[in-house]
Amino acid sequence: xxxxxxxxxxxxxxxxxxxxxxxxxxxxxxxxxxxxxxxxxxxxxxxxxxxxxxxxxxxxxxxxxxxxxxxxxxxxxxxxxxxxxxxxxxxxxxxxxxxxxxxxxxxxxxxxxxxxxxxxxxxxxxxxxxxxxxxxxxxxxxxxxxxxxxxxxxxxxxxxxxxxxxxxxxxxxxxxxxxxxxxxxxxxxxxxxxxxxxxxxxxxxxxxxxxxxxxxxxxxxxxxxxxxxxxxxxxxxxxxxxxxxxxxxxxxxxxxxxxxxxxxxxxxxxxxxxxxxxxxxxxxxxxxxxxxxxxxxxxxxxxxxxxxxxxxxxxxxxxxxxxxxxxxxxxxxxxxxxxxxxxxxxxxxxxxxxxxxxxxxxxxxxxxxxxxxxxxxxxxxxxxxxxxxxxxxxxxxxxxxxxxxxx
Amino acid sequence: xxxxxxxxxxxxxxxxxxxxxxxxxxxxxxxxxxxxxxxxxxxxxxxxxxxxxxxxxxxxxxxxxxxxxxxxxxxxxxxxxxxxxxxxxxxxxxxxxxxxxxxxxxxxxxxxxxxxxxxxxxxxxxxxxxxxxxxxxxxxxxxxxxxxxxxxxxxxxxxxxxxxxxxxxxxxxxxxxxxxxxxxxxxxxxxxxxxxxxxxxxxxxxxxxxxxxxxxxxxxxxxxxxxxxxxxxxxxxxxxxxxxxxxxxxxxxxxxxxxxxxxxxxxxxxxxxxxxxxxxxxxxxxxxxxxxxxxxxxxxxxxxxxxxxxxxxxxxxxxxxxxxxxxxxxxxxxxxxxxxxxxxxxxxxxxxxxxxxxxxxxxxxxxxxxxxxxxxxxxxxxxxxxxxxxxxxxxxxx
Numbered sequence: 063x064x065x066x067x068x069x070x071x072x073x074x075x076x077x078x079x080x081x082x083x084x085x086x087x088x089x090x091x092x093x094x095x096x097x098x099x100x101x102x103x104x105x106x107x108x109x110x111x112x113x114x115x116x117x118x119x120x121x122x123x124x125x126x127x128x129x130x131x132x133x134x135x136x137x138x139x140x141x142x143x144x145x146x147x148x149x150x151x152x153x154x155x156x157x158x159x160x161x162x163x164x165x166x167x168x169x170x171x172x173x174x175x176x177x178x179x180x181x182x183x184x185x186x187x188x189x190x191x192x193x194x195x196x197x198x199x200x201x202x203x204x205x206x207x208x209x210x211x212x213x214x215x216x217x218x219x220x221x222x223x224x225x226x227x228x229x230x231x232x233x234x235x236x237x238x239x240x241x242x243x244x245x246x247x248x249x250x251x252x253x254x255x256x257x258x259x260x261x262x263x264x265x266x267x268x269x270x271x272x273x274x275x276x277x278x279x280x281x282x283x284x285x286x287x288x289x290x291x292x293x294x295x296x297x298x299x300x301x302x303x304x305x306x307x308x309x310x311x312x313x314x315x316x317x318x319x320x321x322x323x324x325x326x327x328x329x330x331x332x333x334x335x336x337x338x339x340x341x342x343x344x345x346x347x348x349x350x351x352x353x354x355x356x357x358x359x360x361x362x363x364x365x366x367x368x369x370x371x372x373x374x375x376x377x378x379x380x381x382x383x384x385x386x387x388x389x390x391x392x393x394x395x396x397x398x399x400x401x402x403x404x405x406x407x408x409x410x411x412x413x414x415x416x417x418x419x420x421x422x423x424x425x426x427x428x429x430x431x432x433x434x435x436x437x438x439x440x441x442x443x444x445x446x447x448x449x450x451x452x453x454x455x456x457x458x459x460x461x462x463x464x465x466x467x468x469x
Numbered sequence: 470x471x472x473x474x475x476x477x478x479x480x481x482x483x484x485x486x487x488x489x490x491x492x493x494x495x496x497x498x499x500x501x502x503x504x505x506x507x508x509x510x511x512x513x514x515x516x517x518x519x520x521x522x523x524x525x526x527x528x529x530x531x532x533x534x535x536x537x538x539x540x541x542x543x544x545x546x547x548x549x550x551x552x553x554x555x556x557x558x559x560x561x562x563x564x565x566x567x568x569x570x571x572x573x574x575x576x577x578x579x580x581x582x583x584x585x586x587x588x589x590x591x592x593x594x595x596x597x598x599x600x601x602x603x604x605x606x607x608x609x610x611x612x613x614x615x616x617x618x619x620x621x622x623x624x625x626x627x628x629x630x631x632x633x634x635x636x637x638x639x640x641x642x643x644x645x646x647x648x649x650x651x652x653x654x655x656x657x658x659x660x661x662x663x664x665x666x667x668x669x670x671x672x673x674x675x676x677x678x679x680x681x682x683x684x685x686x687x688x689x690x691x692x693x694x695x696x697x698x699x700x701x702x703x704x705x706x707x708x709x710x711x712x713x714x715x716x717x718x719x720x721x722x723x724x725x726x727x728x729x730x731x732x733x734x735x736x737x738x739x740x741x742x743x744x745x746x747x748x749x750x751x752x753x754x755x756x757x758x759x760x761x762x763x764x765x766x767x768x769x770x771x772x773x774x775x776x777x778x779x780x781x782x783x784x785x786x787x788x789x790x791x792x793x794x795x796x797x798x799x800x801x802x803x804x805x806x807x808x809x810x811x812x813x814x815x816x817x818x819x820x821x822x823x824x825x826x827x828x829x830x831x832x833x834x835x836x837x838x839x840x841x842x843x844x845x846x847x848x849x850x851x852x853x854x855x856x857x858x859x860x861x862x863x864x865x866x867x
Contacts, residue, residue: 094655097655097656097677098654098655100679101654101655101677101678101679102654119658120656120658120674120677120680121680121826121833123677123679123680123682123683124679125679125682125686125692146826147658147672147674147826147836148672148674148826148833148836149680149826149832149833150826150827150829150832154683156682156683156686156689156692156769170827171825171826171827172797172798172826172827172832173797178689178769178772179689179769198798199798201797201798201827202795202796202797202798202799202827203795203797206795208772208795209771209772224797224798225795225797229795231772231794231795232772277792277794278792279774279775279785279791279792279794280774280794281771281774304797304798304800304801304802305800305802306793306796306800306801306802306803306804306816307793307796307797307800308792308793308794357785357791
């Protein structure tokens with residue numbers, strides 16, 4: 063309790079000091095003060111930033127643990143990097159027990175907010191945006207915790223990233239909720255992460271709504287992600303990622319994309335009008351990474367995918383790939399739709415029989431949907447449709463975060 | 470006096486010594502060296518209060534007892550020249566660990582002064598832009614490590630100070646008159662033009678204190694900055710001294726800076742731009758000092774899975790046929806970091822050749838392209854045998 067009180071007092075004092083000074087300060091001075099505060103920050107500090115637009119030509123960075131950066135609201139306190147001359151991020155944090163809330167970071171040249179290594183990381187009511195809309199020249203990631211543990215992304219908004227709006231990489235124990243991702247290539251991406259809950263979000267107008275990926279060459283392979291109660295619709299924006307990146311091969315019109323990741327549970331989501339497929343399940347071979355050698359020990363196959371209780375409407379009517387479009391008209395007619403679930407057809411031979419994954423590793427669904435097997439291993443020669451297998455996988459445990467993160 | 474901290478007393482002592490000095494000797498002999506002052510806690514605003522480097526008689530030089538040193542291959546910093554100095558407190562010395570890292574005692578101070586040769590003898594500035602020379606190598610002679618302020622312009626001096634809790638990173642920026650450098654924790658920007666070169670005018674950026682950590686925290690587990698250059702492999706070379714060429718490590722030992730080491734068995738990094746060294750060694754030395762502090766198994770860029778320090782032998786780790794992880798725009802439509810034999814298909818030289826903050830590597834410390842570095846890495850990749858194979862045969866895939 064004592065600690066809490068002291069923290070409260072610090073908040074109060076810092077808040078007061080800022081309020082009392084800001085009346086006379088120019089935006090430039092406030093910007094310099096922020097940089098100064100980040101440099102001299104000590105554990106327990108709350109750095110308040112008043113309402114206003116503050117411009118930076120160089121990256122901001124924070125290295126002290128236990129710091130909170132707080133604005134006056136995601137539409138009131140704006141850090142803009144439109145004229146950024148230096149730094150691969152807007153704000154780079156390498157610290158634990160970090161919270162950023164109620165502010166926006168706009169138009170960075172690289173990533174907006176990157177947190178590299180740390181535990182207990184909170185993004186709350188933060189907006190990251192490239193204000194010119196989808197553009198290949200936009201920065202890569204909006205909210206970008208990597209190699210972090212115990213992460214909460216709550217009430218955030220991510221717009222216009224040329225890679226992923228909300229990108230959680232190589233992390234553990236993560237919650238992304240109540241957030242909105244739009245007009246990014248990937249709305250929300252969970253990559254090489256162990257244990258993530260993604261729920262109550264809106265992913266709309268991205269190229270792909272929510273991605274669960276595993277990439278090669280990294281020390282940690284991801285698994286165990288739950289994607290539930292999200293609204294995932296109209297993710298049909300043409301792919302504007304720089305070529306060569308992993309997400310450049312995401313097909314426009316994808317709701318959820320699972321690539322090479324295992325133990326993914328997708329339930330109680332609302333899918334609507336995703337024009338390639340509501341759920342795309344693919345191996346690493348179906349990305350542009352297939353042109354590159356895979357590294358030894360890497361598992362390129364997605365396994366143990368479980369879908370139930372989702373609602374699907376529309377979609378599948380304009381897949382963003384000629385082979386799929388040909389299959390759509392051939393199998394379902396000019397006005398037909400591809401089924402809700404698209405599988406590339408690559409199966410680990412050790413875990414499959416007659417080209418179909420064994421139930422214990424396969425795609426299981428109690429939803430009344432069909433699975434479209436694109437037959438990519440045979441160059442799309444024999445695409446086919448089958449009912450989803452009604453098998454079940456063991457349900458994953460919810461992610462638990464310490465209560466002081468989720469306040 | 471009893472109310473003053475030790476540090477304040479130190480500072481006062483320095484001031485008093487200065488006053489006495491200027492009264493007694495400045496007029497006759499020029500100001501003598503005041504000596505180095507280690508400030509254990511407080512950080513003075515003026516570089517001169519550390520007494521590590523001194524401006525006197527129209528030149529900047531290391532203070533008495535402070536040794537200038539050189540590295541085999543140096544980090545590229547916008548073609549700036551660097552005067553590096555080392556000082557350890559009386560009676561203490563640094564030691565080398567098993568990895569060849571030099572461990573400095575509390576109280577040690579490393580300095581690095583960034584400077585350019587002036588383009589002409591007259592006014593150094595035109596409309597606020599420093600007019601400097603483009604020179605591939607430094608005019609500094611370690612046998613007499615002084616910088617004539619008639620010939621060079623000082624931009625900044627960065628200190629690494631070994632305090633009780635660890636290293637502190639302190640950027641000091643020189644004034645236009647070149648009489649003093651002041652602490653600028655929030656960094657600074659300077660417009661500089663390099664005459665008669667393709668570089669032209671650019672924005673030179675002094676990093677802020679936290680950004681110093683972006684490079685100097687080479688082990689994210691410890692989360693503390695540490696020196697990068699002063700490691701045995703980088704120091705292990707001959708240097709000019711007033712009494713002829715010497716082995717630098719032996720010189721450090723002789724001066725009491727370093728516990729005795731066997732220079733004959735110590736590792737030695739290559740000189741990246743020495744033509745008689747095989748290109749592989751030159752390229753690896755360049756990548757090590759320019760990239761390896763981040764791109765290592767313990768550094769901040771371990772998230773990329775690309776490791777470029779000199780310890781790495783696994784070529785995939787080094788980037789051969791390795792796809793990017795989160796390069797974003799930095800991939801430049803190339804598939805792999807290094808495509809043996811094909812520099813134009815390799816991400817690495819593409820990023821080195823960019824000054825766009827969303828693409829450029831290294832991320833910090835340069836606003837210009839190091840054309841010679843890019844050429845070196847391109848030549849090395851060109852020289853490599855082998856090819857990158859797709860994961861699947863030609864019929865399968867997307």
